[in-house]
Amino acid sequence: MTDAAANSPRIDRLRAGLKKRYAREKRFRAYGLLAIAIAVGFLVLLLGRIVEQGHTAFYAHTVTVPVYMDPARIDRGYPQGTNFEQLVAEQQLARMGVQDDAAGTKATAMRGLFSSELKYLAADRVARQPGLIGQTVTIAAPASDDADLFFKGKVSRDTPADQRRLSDQQIQWLDQMKADGHVSAHFNSGLFTRGDSTEPELAGVLGAVIGSALMLLVTALIAIPLGVGAALYLEEFAPKGKLTDLIEVNINNLAAVPSIIYGLLGLALFINWMHLPRASPLVGGLVLALMALPTIIIATRSSLKAVPPSIREAALAMGASKTQTVFQHTLPLAMPGVMTGAIISMAHALGETAPLLLIGMVSFVPGLPHSLVEPTGALPSLVYIWENASERAFHERTAAAILVLLAFMIVMNAAAILLRRRFERRW
Amino acid sequence: MKFKLFRAPDGSQGGGSAPEAPVISTPVVTHGAGPVGPTKISARDVSVFYGDKQALYDVSLEIPDKTVTALIGPSGCGKSTFLRTMNRMNDTISHCRVTGRIEMDGEDINAKSVDPVLLRARVGMVFQKPNPFPKTIYENVAYGPRIHGLASSKGELDDIVQISLKRAGLWEEVSDRLHSPGTGLSGGQQQRLVIARAIAVEPEVILMDEPCSALDPIATAKIEELIDELRERYCIVIVTHSMAQAARVSQRTAFFHLGRLVETGPTEEIFTNPRERRTLDYITGRFG
Amino acid sequence: MTWLFLPILIAAAVAAFLGGRALARRRSEGQRAHSRPGQHGAYALIWTAVPALIVLIAASVFSPQVERQLMASGAPEAVQQLEHFRREAFYADARAVGAGHQTAQIWPAPYAELLPAEGQRAHRISLMLSLGGIVAAALAALLGALFVFSQIRPGMRARNRVEGWIVGALFACSAVAVLTTIGIVASLVYDSIRFFHSVPITEFLFGTQWSPQTAIRADQIGSSGAFGALPLFTGTFLIMLIAMCVAAPVGLFSAIYLSEYAGPVFRATVKPVLEILAGVPTVVYGFFAALTVGPALRTFFNTIGSWMVGGPLDGLGQYLMLVQNQMALVAGGVMGIMLIPFVSSLSDDIINAVPQSLRDGSYAMGATKSETVKRVLLPAALPGVSGAMLLAMSRAIGETMIVTMAAGLAAKLTLNPLETVTTVTVQIVTLLTGDQEFDSPKTLAAFGLGLTLFLVTLLLNIVAQRIVQTYRQQYD
Known part of the structure; x- marks a missing residue:
């Protein structure tokens, strides 16, 4: 006991510094944890952002449109040469009760809502079943990239019209198609079955x-x-x-x-x-x-x-x-x-x-x-x-x-x- | 029970207040020859587990102050494990568990209120292989005083370093190259440097874990001489493989076997007239 | 073309194996042969295939050179008089015409007429070379086979000879690594020397103007194009510095935490996460930088700027409002994130190499963990850690995709992290991915930059590896 007594001022001195030392210890440990949190946080952010940006590419929208296979417009011998997009756009305008101007700007605008794949789909149908000419066929027409983005909610209506790629009128048409229940989303299998393309909706990996x-x-x-x-x-x-x-x-x-x-x-x-x-x-x-x-x-x-x-x-x-x-x-x-x-x-x-x-x-x-x-x-x-x-x-x-x-x-x-x-x- | 190595001091008990611990009267070890002090450390039923494996079984031992106590026994008998419980170095091994009670000056060193950092400032340790830090000789010795804030000025620190090196018997050899790296010294010098480093914080107890096993006979003799000198000021516990060394430097000896304390007593008695058969077998070289 | 011969060669080699084995069986009947028949067969296979393969490889490597020589020697006067780069382009188009492809560019009057004839000539030359290669290879195989079949007899040490060939082949494999280095150095140096013929090396290293686009026309090589690469070096340095400011502390501290503080479960969870971070391709980081971090930081600075405008720091505010997506901070910061696991795993290894006895010594003195780390482990590990940092710096300097996608193209001499800077790697990609023909000074400049990049990273790597190696030996 005498030793302990003799040592006590020294121990007091040791103890006096302890609080500070433990504070430093805690701080140092926190730095370490913070560093790991930063590293892990960035990984989560990185992957999270990519999933967030990328998951929408795994599905795409189609618009179900009835197409009257107009015998006057379709060449029986060479259906691939038919401008089906124009055909569909005009018919769609007519169904929606929109009067086109002489230059056909509205049909062009309507055509812009459909992917050019529509042409191949329709031509393929006709080529396989020439009997369809003169009848009305329902086709699930893939939406164009801009229309698809709109259906995915990635086009803001608040953006001034001159800064977005869809006009007010096109947006109104898209809204109407959606309201009519013609629009449906499905798995974008093309992403996995196609090669690269200049048109986003046709591009695959x-x-x-x-x-x-x-x-x-x-x-x-x-x-x-x-x-x-x-x-x-x-x-x-x-x-x-x-x-x-x-x-x-x-x-x-x-x-x-x-x-x-x-x-x-x-x-x-x-x-x-x-x-x-x-x-x-x-x-x-x-x-x-x-x-x-x-x-x-x-x-x-x-x-x-x-x-x-x-x-x-x-x-x-x-x-x-x-x-x-x-x-x-x-x-x-x-x-x-x-x-x-x-x-x-x-x-x-x-x-x-x-x-x-x-x-x-x-x-x-x-x-x-x-x-x-x-x-x-x-x-x-x-x-x-x-x-x-x-x-x-x-x-x-x-x-x-x-x-x-x-x-x-x-x-x-x-x-x-x-x-x-x-x-x-x-x- | 799981130990955390460094517990922050409880908010409730501030820097200066003494930890509450039951004070148990410390019996004075009386039997045996030689100048033996009052009990410094007292172990009761100490068991140590590494995971599921038990390394130490119910060891009870009184270690007197101002004395060299030698722990002997064949390898793997638990003597080093026991040594490491006395400054809670086992805390640094995550799957290690200690039960039983170890008191220093009547205070339970495993109590929650005892800070291992503080405990280790009072219980120094010297390892088997000399382990000077890759710093200068001066910085090695100044390490303890610096981290514990024991010197308030450069002059005071210089004094501490000088005194410690002198006590470790190294001053003569290194006074002219205090600022050359400690790792450049010879093995024996390194071990004395490490001892100087340990005594620079004025510990009460010095634990030595086979301090001479990596040294040549001349260096060993110097360390043994040093241990004998240090006995006047400190309570020393030394683990050794060499029975001759135990006989030379210690006043008391404890013999461990298979994780149990077999026999303890004055060194002379253990070596001349052991009570246990196993001790006799060991010291006469029948096993080990 | 020449490689069409390969299947025939394989068949011949198999035949040689079977024949050699059968021959060895027959010739050693009733005697004790040194080697087994199969080993004789393998020996026959080697002698049939290897000489022919060497001929084939040599033919495909050198025939372009020979082809070029032949094309040049027989070329019409008009083509001979063309400037070097144009002449090469002409030959390339002649080859294309000969192979029935489109030309890469439209040629003016005298050349357009020459093209068909030259194309036919190119086609003849290439056909001749291919045939020559095939004939030479077939001859080599035949000679090899004849030699080996004359050798087969019971006393021949076929096994030892085959093993000699195997060891030789293994040596050749490791020589590929050396050849790669030689290839890198040779291709970089060769094209760099051609570049330094038109642009003096001092101007390249110390010039402050970088605008290679002005030298796009062949008749103004180097004369008006500016190839002062100093802004690229500072840009690279700036981005590297930013990356290291992120990666060094975060990587080091996570390594310290993982090796000294973390429990086994925590370690086993976080380490794989860091490994994933290390495995993410850099193009993904580039995408993240360009489309997430860039816009976010820009909005951040622009907003801060808009608060400041009109206040006492109006000038700064105005500046911040104009900060661009491509600021150095974005590429540097994301590169820093990419380097975190690299720094962390290297530092982890290095800290773990510090012997446990030093930790024990420190803890036994009553040091806390942080004191042990700061006063014992880090000083002991300092050389190793600095080596790791040098390696990380070399990585940052050579990193391409993040900067290509997220840093700018404007070569500005600045150390302001909010400015748009360009780097050596960005310029290499830009110079070589345009639509111009090869061998213009623009593309050669890329090799000059490449050589600089190679030398700097090589130096950093060698120094770093030396340091780390010496450090490890110290504790072995």
């Missing part, structure tokens, strides 16, 4: 998805064997020396080279020098393969490192050659890790955009790609192209394309995680 898939195929076929081979050499065969060190440093640095530099390399090497076709999946895949290579090498090496030396020694002691040991024992054991690393680097390559822009994937490519050597789009470059498009309807489609891109990345990453969980081995 399928072309870009196929383009990306072709590109990833090239990337995987080149980068994975090369990467695994290089890792095997460096980890199992390479003599320790200057050259190996150089290769190692080189690979580490390659992994950190900005992706746009790979784009420049691709442009100079594959397009300008080797004259491979611009904007083709082949060139895109080659560039992405060079980019993915260092990542795959690094991942493969670390999973080869994780295989204990005792396995190699056991095989060697059985009289297996070095090559047999590597290919029959080490590599199979390291395979789950190799595949995980490969899938993750493929997912990364899928989202890479900058090099694609430089090899020409910035221009509009309609339709679906057929080959490795023709210009195509890719999902990330489609996002870039759509984001730059002036039509507002492309905004929601951009966000939708992002959602598709993210979905693919999530699937790939989930596959990698599952693979790791399933085959993970602790030595």
Whole structure:
């Protein structure tokens, strides 16, 4: 007890500072939590905004219109040549009791409410059933991008008429169609079954998805064997020396080279020098393969490192050659890790955009790609192209394309995680 | 029961007021030879669990002041675990749970009102491997006084550093290079630096967890000498693997086996005339 | 074209394998062979396929050069006299005509007439080269096969030879990584040198005027176009600085919290979230910056500006009212968010590498967690953390999509985060995605910028990796 007494002024002194120290501790801890909250908050904001902007692209509106297949206007031999949009617009005006002027401006305005797809739908019907000519057919006509946005509530009536793309009259017509119960929303399957188009309501991501898939195929076929081979050499065969060190440093640095530099390399090497076709999946895949290579090498090496030396020694002691040991024992054991690393680097390559822009994937490519050597789009470059498009309807489609891109990345990453969980081995 | 490492002081009990704790009369350890002080730390039925695994079973031990108490026993016997309960270092391990009662000067150190930060300022600790911070020698020793606000001026801090280094027997060797990194010293010097760092906050108890196991024999001899000197001012508890070391530096010895305290008493008695068969087996080298 | 030969080659290789195996069986009947028949077969396969493949690759890599030479040597006088870039464009169109495609541009009188004939010539040349390649490859395969079949006998160490080839192939794989670097350096340097022929390097590095658009016509190379890249460098630096102001504290503090404070459950929840943030493609961040953050910040500043107008800070208010979506703050801020997980995971690794004994030492002195972090862990981890920051800076400098979509095009020499600036990467994309032909000084300027970017990021990476490596070794 005497000690405690002797120490008490010192303890008092210690205690005196405590309150301040704990306040500082609390503050510091709060900074840490705040930092995490910021990071997580931004992720939520980012994804939330994209879902908010993009979810409307997954459905589209159609207007059910009766169409009198006027025999006077339709060429039986070539129904595709008929201006069905004009036909429908005029009939619609007549039904609504609107008198058009001599220049036909009102019919033009009405036509603007329907997608040009209407023409193909109607022509297709007539071509298949020529007997319909002279009868009245009900067609679910897709709304034009502006009309669709209006039905989705994305066009404000309060905006001055000269600043919106729909006139007061068009809005009134749309309101009337809606009031009559002709307007219905449905799943926008075209988004997933079509290629790119200059008209937003006809634009889909399928072309870009196929383009990306072709590109990833090239990337995987080149980068994975090369990467695994290089890792095997460096980890199992390479003599320790200057050259190996150089290769190692080189690979580490390659992994950190900005992706746009790979784009420049691709442009100079594959397009300008080797004259491979611009904007083709082949060139895109080659560039992405060079980019993915260092990542795959690094991942493969670390999973080869994780295989204990005792396995190699056991095989060697059985009289297996070095090559047999590597290919029959080490590599199979390291395979789950190799595949995980490969899938993750493929997912990364899928989202890479900058090099694609430089090899020409910035221009509009309609339709679906057929080959490795023709210009195509890719999902990330489609996002870039759509984001730059002036039509507002492309905004929601951009966000939708992002959602598709993210979905693919999530699937790939989930596959990698599952693979790791399933085959993970602790030595 | 889950411990949080750093509890903010309760609003109710302000900076200066003494924590309420039942004061239990502290029995003076009488048996045995040598200058043995009054009981400084008293442990009753202390058990420690790591998750589901129990590492320590109902240990009760009185540790006298101004004395070196050695905790011996084979590896994994719980001696280090017990040592770490005395300054609540086990709090830093999230799945670790301590039951029983440990009192210092009659005050329960696991009580809610006791702040581990304050407790550790009173109970210093030296680890197996010398762990000087990657700072200068001076900054290493000044670390404790700085964080606890023990020096009000630069001069005072200089004095504390000098006195601590002198007490740790390191002053002669480092006085001319106080501002070179502490990690540049030799192993033995590093360990003495860490001891100087611990005594710079004027603790009442110094816990040493196998302080010489990473050192060569000459450095070990120096540390042992130092421990003997420090005994005059502090209550010292040392965990050691070496029975010879326990015999050389300690006045009292506690023998642990399989998480239980087997026997405790004056060092001489334990080594010459143990009461327990297991102690005899251990000190004669039949196991361990 | 040449690659049409590939299926034939594969078939030949398979045949060589089967033949080699059968031959080895027959020749070693009744004897003890060194290697198994399959290994002889593999050896035969290698000798058939590899020489032919090398020929094919060489043919497809070098035939464009040869083609160019042949085109140039036989070109009509009028074409010979064309200025370099125009001549290249002419050849490109001739090739297009030869392959039955449209020309990229309309050619004036003398050239338009020359095109069909030149196109036919181009077509002949390319056909000849392809055929030549195929014949050479076939010859190589044949010679290889003849050689290997003469070698097969019981005593031949086929296994060792095959393994030698395998190791050689693996070495070639790792050489690709080195070749990539050489390719990057070569292509950047080659085109940059051509660029610096028309624009002096000092003007490029220190000039304050950047307006490449004025040099769009070929007959005014560099003479009136301004290629002073200093505003791009400052713009890049500004955006990087803003990004680091966001990423460094947030990333570091989240790393500290995750490694020192968070419980296992919290850690297991937040880490994947940060990984998602790291996995989001940069084009998505660009979209977010351009359509969400940009307009939001602009509205914010404009509103503040409108409050200030008429008050004592009228000038500032007027200024804030005119702030644009593309201000540096938007791209920099979003880039900072993108870098948070990068900084956080690197710092996390580095803080975790600090030995536990230092934490124990500090706690045993009665230090609180924050004191331990601030006075022991961070000083100990400082070199590693600074290396991580350098890596993050290199990332920020090389990042393209966010700035392309959210920063401006105007090259302004300013460090004001509310101004619109442009960066090196934005200009590379802009210069190369327009509709002009290759080989104009504009496109070459992109390679000059690329070379600068490559050198700066390389330097940052090398320094950072050195620092981190030394740091890790210290605690190993």
